[in-house]
Amino acid sequence: MPQYQAVKGTRDIFPEEVARWKYVEGVVDAQASLYGFSEIRIPVFEYTELFQRGIGSTTDIVGKEMFTFQPDPKGRSLTLRPEMTAGVMRAAIQNNLLASAPVHKLYYMGELFRKERPQAGRQRQFSQFGAELLGVSSPAAVAEVITLMMEVFRSLGLQRLKLRINSLGDADDRLRYRVALQNYFSPFADILDDASKERLEKNPLRILDSKNPALQELIAGAPKLYEYLSEASVQDFEKVLFYLKERTIAFDIDHRLVRGLDYYCNTAFEVTSSELGAQDAIGGGGRYDGLARELGSSTDVPAVGFAVGMERLLMTMEKQALFDVVAPQAPLVYVVVQQQELADHALQMVCRLRNASIKTEIDLAARSMKAQMREANRIKASYALFVGATELTTGLYSLKNLATSEQTMLTLEALLELLGESAAGMQLQP
RNA sequence: GUGAUUGUAGCUCAGUUGGUUAGAGCGCCAGGUUGUGGCCCUGGAGGUCGGGGGUUCGAGCCCCCUCAUUCACCCCA
Numbered sequence: 001m002p003q004y005q006a007v008k009g010t011r012d013i014f015p016e017e018v019a020r021w022k023y024v025e026g027v028v029d030a031q032a033s034l035y036g037f038s039e040i041r042i043p044v045f046e047y048t049e050l051f052q053r054g055i056g057s058t059t060d061i062v063g064k065e066m067f068t069f070q071p072d073p074k075g076r077s078l079t080l081r082p083e084m085t086a087g088v089m090r091a092a093i094q095n096n097l098l099a100s101a102p103v104h105k106l107y108y109m110g111e112l113f114r115k116e117r118p119q120a121g122r123q124r125q126f127s128q129f130g131a132e133l134l135g136v137s138s139p140a141a142v143a144e145v146i147t148l149m150m151e152v153f154r155s156l157g158l159q160r161l162k163l164r165i166n167s168l169g170d171a172d173d174r175l176r177y178r179v180a181l182q183n184y185f186s187p188f189a190d191i192l193d194d195a196s197k198e199r200l201e202k203n204p205l206r207i208l209d210s211k212n213p214a215l216q217e218l219i220a221g222a223p224k225l226y227e228y229l230s231e232a233s234v235q236d237f238e239k240v241l242f243y244l245k246e247r248t249i250a251f252d253i254d255h256r257l258v259r260g261l262d263y264y265c266n267t268a269f270e271v272t273s274s275e276l277g278a279q280d281a282i283g284g285g286g287r288y289d290g291l292a293r294e295l296g297s298s299t300d301v302p303a304v305g306f307a308v309g310m311e312r313l314l315m316t317m318e319k320q321a322l323f324d325v326v327a328p329q330a331p332l333v334y335v336v337v338q339q340q341e342l343a344d345h346a347l348q349m350v351c352r353l354r355n356a357s358i359k360t361e362i363d364l365a366a367r368s369m370k371a372q373m374r375e376a377n378r379i380k381a382s383y384a385l386f387v388g389a390t391e392l393t394t395g396l397y398s399l400k401n402l403a404t405s406e407q408t409m410l411t412l413e414a415l416l417e418l419l420g421e422s423a424a425g426m427q428l429q430p
Numbered sequence: 431g432u433g434a435u436u437g438u439a440g441c442u443c444a445g446u447u448g449g450u451u452a453g454a455g456c457g458c459c460a461g462g463u464u465g466u467g468g469c470c471c472u473g474g475a476g477g478u479c480g481g482g483g484g485u486u487c488g489a490g491c492c493c494c495c496u497c498a499u500u501c502a503c504c505c506c507a
Contacts, residue, residue: 005498060505064431083507112507117431119501128507195504209505259506270507281507309507338465371459373467381467388465402467 009116009124020314020323025109027155028129035148037107037131042087044111048077053294054086056262058202065114067124080113085263085288085305086295088132093297103135109310121279121312130285130307137287137302139236142267143243149271149283149306150249156313157322158273161282163250165269166257167237168205169229171290174265177228178204184222191218209258219256226255233266240267263288267304275319276312283308331361333399333419334376338388340366346387349397352412353385358419376402382422385415 006012013021032039048068055062067080081087088106091097097104109129116122131148133141146163153161168174181204189197196207196215208219229237244251251269259268268286276282285306292301317323333353337346346362353360361381363372376384386398396409399418410418 008498065505114506116505117503118499119503122506126507130507206505212504261506278502279506283507307507312507334467336466368460369465370461370463370467375467377467384466386465390465398465400466405467407466 007124009118011123017314020317021310023323024156024310024313024317025129028107028109028152031148031152031155032107032131035105035131035144035151037105037133037148040088040091040106040108041110042084042091042108043081045078045080046087046090048079050086050090050295051079051082054089054263054291055083056203058199058206059262061114061261065116067113067115081110082112082114083261084108084110084112084128084130084307085132085261085291088305089134089291089295089301089303092134092301093292093295098135098299098301101135103133105131105133107131119279120277121309121315123311127310128307129310130305132303132305134301134303137266137289137304139239139243141302142240142287142304143247145285145304145306146240146244146269147247147249149285149308152308153271153283156317157320158313158316159320160274161316162252162272162274163269164254164257164272165241165244165251165267166254167226167229167233167266168258168264168268168286169225169233170265173229173233174205177223177225180223180228181205181207185218188218191215203262205258208256224255236266259284259286263291263294265289269306271308273312273316275316279312281309282312282316329359330380330382332359332381332422333361333383333385334372334379334381335360335362335385335387336369336372336376337363338369338386342387342389342392345392349385349387352416353419356416356420358416383419 029039048066051066052062057063061082066082068077069079070077088108092104092106107130109127111125111127113125115124118124131145133145146165150163169177182200185192185196185200185204185207189200192200192207192215193210193212196210196212199206205225207215208222208225210219226234241251241253257268257270259270264286266287266289268284270284271282272280273282274280283306285304287302287304289300289302291303292299335346335350335353337343343366350360350362361376361379363375367375373384381402384400384402386400388398391397394409396411397415398407398409399415400407
């Protein structure tokens with residue numbers, strides 16, 4: 001056991017895997033841009049109250065999962081961001097973004113922190129990308145956000161994802177439904193588990209989320225949310241579904257989908273991957289018209305957004321073998337030095353090549369030729385370029401094609417021309 | 431926070447009812463080829479068997495504690 005190791009629930013990402021992340025990030029950038037979303041970057045920590053107000057004090061995230069700290073005894077409590085939406089909304093309100101234009105379409109990528117017990121698909125530091133559409137939450141806006149999310153998945157080649165969707169109703173609907181639920185569950189309070197008992201008072205909707213087998217029958221008999229939706233809410237939901245059908249986005253209506261964050265209203269959705277194990281939600285989101293007011297905005301800011309877990313996305317892609325196309329770029333030429341007296345000259349060669357944008361590598365440890373060649377082979381260089389006594393006296397350099405083992409002697413000019421062409425040719429490949 | 435699981439070389443793992451100097455494959459380094467890689471052959475480095483305590487003549491194997499891992503619950507991305 002090494003003295004120092006990564007903190008529980010965190011991990012290192014090594015170069016081979018970084019290439020995969022960059023590939024996914026590139027697709028996110030491209031798709032978000034196509035849909036007219038611009039990237040926003042916000043602080044990694046905020047005042048704790050922001051999350052307490054924004055996410056909701058009854059949620060597990062706020063209740064037991066936040067990394068909270070106090071910079072000094074008199075300082076205000078700070079918290080590492082456990083999600084992005086509250087911070088993005090805070091940034092929008094603070095900078096009065098909506099005054100400059102009525103609608104803002106923002107996307108983000110970044111690390112989040114939640115103090116949960118790690119397991120497959122769950123870490124204490126993890127990454128999400130997501131989008132927030134501020135200023136409108138019309139069915140068209142909701143559909144736009146869902147479409148963007150699904151398009152990212154499609155562009156990456158993901159298969160067998162399941163989109164579930166539900167309407168939670170507006171504030172009035174939820175209030176009426178909440179009362180109905182409390183009336184229904186109260187007589188059974190002694191049957192409920194501790195968590196559900198607590199929710200009975202604070203947030204009875206979430207009792208429906210429980211997977212406790214003992215409660216399933218009771219939950220099945222509970223009043224249905226959709227029976228309490230107003231005509232306007234139903235029509236709003238139907239319109240969202242209409243848009244999705246029009247775009248041939250497959251979905252399942254799931255009346256039990258509630259989602260854990262307090263701020264959602266009306267449409268809520270979640271995407272799951274069958275490849276993931278117990279933690280199978282790869283992305284989710286919904287409408288949150290009330291959040292801005294909750295955070296002190298003087299005006300209403302209707303909004304809708306989604307977030308996707310990067311690690312879970314990458315895991316699913318791995319399982320579906322979607323990374324074959326992402327190969328690390330090997331150096332084109334490896335400069336091999338015959339004897340150490342020629343090392344300085346060889347380094348000059350390396351500079352010449354690199355200045356010509358030719359990817360070049362050289363041994364910096366003064367190792368034997370055999371070792372240098374082995375290294376060239378190991379890193380899959382295309383060519384070995386020899387620098388020895390002969391080259392120095394004749395001005396002709398030996399260039400060996402490591403795939404074919406063919407070797408030719410060239411002037412420096414011819415060398416630059418040939419390798420320059422090869423480099424250009426390589427760049428054309430995906 | 432609860433439950434279970436697993437900790438032996440850089441990696442993947444063997445290690446027989448507790449019994450001499452703890453092994454293999456891959457990887458790494460070097461030599462076989464003092465101007466040339468891959469394949470092959472030979473050799474080498476690398477382990478306080480997660481840590482601590484206990485039982486025993488003797489512990490990688492048994493017992494206790496502890497740390498860490500993984501998976502699941504809860505919940506979420």
